[in-house]
Amino acid sequence: MNEIIRNTQASVTHTALDPQDWSEFRALAHRMLDEAIDGIANVRARPVWQPIPDEVRAAIKSDVPREASDLADVYREFAEHVAPYATGNVHPGFMGWVHGGGTAVGMVAEMLAAGLNANLGGRDHMPIEVERQIVGWMRRLFTFPEEASGIFVTGTSMANLMAVLVARSAALGTLARQHGIGNDGALLTAYTSRAAHGCVSRAMDIAGLGTDALRKIDVDADHRIDVAALRAQIAADREVGFKPFLVVASAGTVDVGAIDDLRAVAELCRAEGIWFHVDGAFGALAILSPELAPLLGGIELADSIALDFHKWGQVPYDAGFLLVRDGEQHRQAFAQPAAYLSREARGLAAGAVWPCDLGPDLSRGFRALKTWFTLKTFGTDRLGAVIARSCALARYLEARVLAEPRLELLAPVNLNIVCFRYRCGDAINREIVADIQESGIAAPSGTTLDGKFAIRAAIVNHRTDETDIDALVAAVLEFGERRSGGVIEVEAPPLVAQ
Numbered sequence: 429m430n431e432i433i434r435n436t437q438a439s440v441t442h443t444a445l446d447p448q449d450w451s452e453f454r455a456l457a458h459r460m461l462d463e464a465i466d467g468i469a470n471v472r473a474r475p476v477w478q479p480i481p482d483e484v485r486a487a488i489k490s491d492v493p494r495e496a497s498d499l500a501d502v503y504r505e506f507a508e509h510v511a512p513y514a515t516g517n518v519h520p521g522f523m524g525w526v527h528g529g530g531t532a533v534g535m536v537a538e539m540l541a542a543g544l545n546a547n548l549g550g551r552d553h554m555p556i557e558v559e560r561q562i563v564g565w566m567r568r569l570f571t572f573p574e575e576a577s578g579i580f581v582t583g584t585s586m587a588n589l590m591a592v593l594v595a596r597s598a599a600l601g602t603l604a605r606q607h608g609i610g611n612d613g614a615l616l617t618a619y620t621s622r623a624a625h626g627c628v629s630r631a632m633d634i635a636g637l638g639t640d641a642l643r644k645i646d647v648d649a650d651h652r653i654d655v656a657a658l659r660a661q662i663a664a665d666r667e668v669g670f671k672p673f674l675v676v677a678s679a680g681t682v683d684v685g686a687i688d689d690l691r692a693v694a695e696l697c698r699a700e701g702i703w704f705h706v707d708g709a710f711g712a713l714a715i716l717s718p719e720l721a722p723l724l725g726g727i728e729l730a731d732s733i734a735l736d737f738h739k740w741g742q743v744p745y746d747a748g749f750l751l752v753r754d755g756e757q758h759r760q761a762f763a764q765p766a767a768y769l770s771r772e773a774r775g776l777a778a779g780a781v782w783p784c785d786l787g788p789d790l791s792r793g794f795r796a797l798k799t800w801f802t803l804k805t806f807g808t809d810r811l812g813a814v815i816a817r818s819c820a821l822a823r824y825l826e827a828r829v830l831a832e833p834r835l836e837l838l839a840p841v842n843l844n845i846v847c848f849r850y851r852c853g854d855a856i857n858r859e860i861v862a863d864i865q866e867s868g869i870a871a872p873s874g875t876t877l878d879g880k881f882a883i884r885a886a887i888v889n890h891r892t893d894e895t896d897i898d899a900l901v902a903a904v905l906e907f908g909e910r911r912s913g914g915v916i917e918v919e920a921p922p923l924v925a926q
Contacts, residue, residue: 447499453499456499456500456503460503461536461539463507464535465532465535467511467518468518468530468532468535469532471518471519471520471891472519472520474512474519474868475516475519475867475868475869476516476519476521476522476865476868476869476870476871477515477516477519477522477865477868477871478512478513478866478868479866480513484509484513487505487509488505488509488510515527516871517529517530517888517889518530518889519871519889519891520889520891520892520893520896521869521870521871521892521896521899521900522870522871522889523870523871523872523873523885523886523887523888523889523892523896523900524865524871524872524873524884524885524886525873525886526680526682526709526710526739526845526886526888527738527739527745527888527889528736528738528739528740528741528742528743528744528745528888528889528890529742529888529889529890529891529892530738530742530743530744530745531742531743531744531802531806531890533801533802533805533806534742534743534744534798534801534802535744536801537797537798537800537801537802538744538797538798540797541555541793541794541795541797541798544794544797546793546794547791547792547793548580548783548792548793548794548795548796549782549783549784549789549790549791549792550769550779550780550782550783550784550785550790551776551777551778551779551782552775552776552777552778552779553776553779555794555796555797556779556782556783558794558796558797558800559579559580559783559795559796561800562578562580562749562796562799562800562803563576563577563578563579563751565803566578566749566751567751569715569716569808570712570715570727570728570730570733570751571728572728572751572753573753575754575755575756576751576752576753576754576755577751577752577755577758577759577781577786578749578750578751578752578786579749579750579783579786579787580747580748580749580783580792580795580796580799581748581749581750581787581789582746582748583709583736583738583746583748584625584627584707584708584709584734584735584736584748585625585627585630585631585748586748587734587735587748587749587750588625588627588628588631588676588705588707588734589627589630589631589634589635590750590761590762590787590788591631591676591703591705591732591734591750591752592618592631592632592635592637592674592705593635593761593762594703594732594752594757594758594761595618595673595674595703595705595731595732596609596613596616596635596637596673596674596761597757597760597761598673598703598754598757598761599616599671599673599674599703600612600613600616602760602761605761608636609636609637612671613636613637615669615670615671616637616641616670616671616672616673616674617641617642617643617665617670617671617672617673618632618637618641618642618643618672618673618674618675618676619642619643619645619658619661619662619672619674619675619676620642620643620644620645620653620675620676620677620678620707621644621645621646621647621652621653621654621677621678621681621688622644622645622646622647623647623651623652623653623678623681623682623683623684623686624644624676624678624681624682624707625678625681625682625707625709626682628642628676628707629642643661643665645657645658645661647686650686650840650842651681651683651684651686651839651840651842652686652687652688652689653677653678653688653689653693655689655692655693655696658675658693658696659696662696662700662702672700672702673702673703674702674703674705675693675696675697675702675703675704675705676705676706676707677690677693677704677705677706677707677730678706678707678708678711679706679707679708679711679712679714679724679727680708680709680710680711680712680714680842680843682709683839683845683847683875683877683884684839684840684841684842684845684847684877685711685841685842685843685844685845685886686840686842687711687723687724687842687843689726690706690724690725690726690727690729690730691725691726691729692726693726694726694729694730695729697731698729703731703732704729704730704731704732705730705731705732705733705734706727706730706732706733706734707734708724708727708733708734708735709734709735709736709739710735710736710739710740710888711724711740711843712724712727712733712734712735713735713737713739713740713741713811713815714740714815714843715727716740716808716809716811716812716815717812717813717815717816718812719816720812720815720816720819720843723843730753731752731753731754732750732751732752732753732758733750733751734748734749734750734751735748735749735751736748736749737749737799737802739888740811740814740815740818740888741799741802741803741811742802742811742814742890743798743799743802744798746795747795747798747799750787752786755781758786759781759785759786762784762785762786762787762788763781763785763786769782769784769790814890815844817890818844818887818888818889818890818892819843819844819887821844821887821892821893821894821897822841822843822844822845822846822885822887823841824894824897825841825846825848825885825887825897825900825901826841826846828897828898828901829846829848829901832901832905833851834850834851834905834908835848835849835850835851835901835904835905836848836849836850836851838877838878838880838882839877839882844886844887844888845884845885845886845887846884846885846887847875847877847882847883847884847885848882848883848885849880849881849882849883850883850904850905850908850911850912852908852911852912854880854881856908856911856912857874857881857882857883857908858874858881859907859911860883860904860907860908860911861873861874861883863903863907863910863911864900864903864904864907867903867907869899869900869903870896870899870900870903872884872885872900872904873886883904885900
């Protein structure tokens with residue numbers, strides 16, 4: 429009998445995945461951490477982004493790895509073929525999309541979370557208390573009531589979808605989760621601006637309501653939702669028998685960073701009995717800046733808010749968040765009975781309400797830890813100053829554009845996003861964006877505003893400074909000159925009446 433036990437133990441030991449030599453593993457792990465820190469500390473020494481060579485793409489492709497490999501060899505492949513060709517948003521010259529730059533603090537926090545390997549779907553353990561602590565902080569920041577609930581998700585796309593589902597459940601009742609949306613659900617209509625992120629339409633699709641049920645309202649000269657047009661559309665829909673149930677306002681639109689008149693939208697929703705949701709993917713965290721927080725007036729009246737800590741919060745990807753005013757309505761939209769999820773008064777199965785009661789995921793990583801580390805280490809005052817600084821840099825870029833005859837500003841600068849172009853046609857401006865990206869100098873993106881292609885600079889990274897802005901402007905002018913042959917297009921003034 430003892431021999432059987434010894435053989436079994438030997439077999440288990442042989443199949444375990446822990447290192448055979450912990451000292452060797454420790455040395456390599458320290459080297460990995462040191463080189464990761466060096467990569468952040470010396471980020472300016474490398475290109476913002478660089479195209480992936482064909483040979484690198486080919487090198488990474490292989491058959492299923494049936495046999496074991498040495499960890500050092502795997503790390504070498506990562507260092508040579510993966511790390512140099514990342515998105516580049518750690519670099520201060522990355523301004524293409526609203527991606528945060530991350531921090532060294534967040535990186536090591538992610539490492540600590542991986543070491544715990546906690547599943548935050550539920551049960552009674554301290555990682556869930558860390559997430560609950562951040563929910564409490566968000567309640568206070570946005571002056572939500574104590575019964576408000578919150579949950580970490582992948583990003584605002586998922587948070588917006590979940591908000592649609594909570595609003596749908598509030599409109600139709602919880603039986604709709606069992607029987608489907610039925611005839612009443614087919615009459616539900618939602619509203620957002622034409623400047624809203626495309627994930628709002630996608631959320632309506634995934635929620636089974638259909639994208640046709642989303643009314644896209646025109647915007648005003650400042651790219652904010654036209655509240656009078658919104659009110660008229662709601663009235664018109666009610667008149668013909670539709671059931672308005674949701675308005676999604678934007679706090680920082682994707683193209684230009686506009687913030688809707690949240691107070692006016694909130695008052696309209698309250699008068700109409702409609703769920704008021706704010707897509708605050710990056711703009712909601714302006715609440716951390718005393719200078720910018722007044723722009724969010726009315727957000728405290730929302731029924732739900734979606735935001736990303738991995739944008740202006742500088743938390744490493746991913747760390748989205750949903751805050752819901754009525755925690756019970758939130759729970760009713762997702763909670764489900766299951767024997768394997770039964771709750772107990774004591775032991776590891778205690779601690780309800782569990783996060784899996786507030787969203788679709790039972791298996792969830794410890795996203796809250798890197799957010800907790802970031803908020804605790806830097807404090808909201810410093811993070812707010814970083815946010816205000818990015819907006820100041822946007823105004824600096826705006827001034828550079830306005831002072832340069834070869835450049836044209838295409839939209840008001842609301843927060844941290846500047847849309848402009850070289851005074852030439854769309855085709856040349858598209859080439860300029862690609863030229864700059866491939867040069868490694870900077871990484872702007874492009875969008876279309878009022879029928880014109882725009883070079884879009886979204887200044888989010890806490891490392892970005894005036895020298896990076898100057899490098900972007902110089903690159904636009906240099907590549908614009910090359911592409912256009914020095915010819916610029918200037919709109920002629922209107923003819924003077926004879």
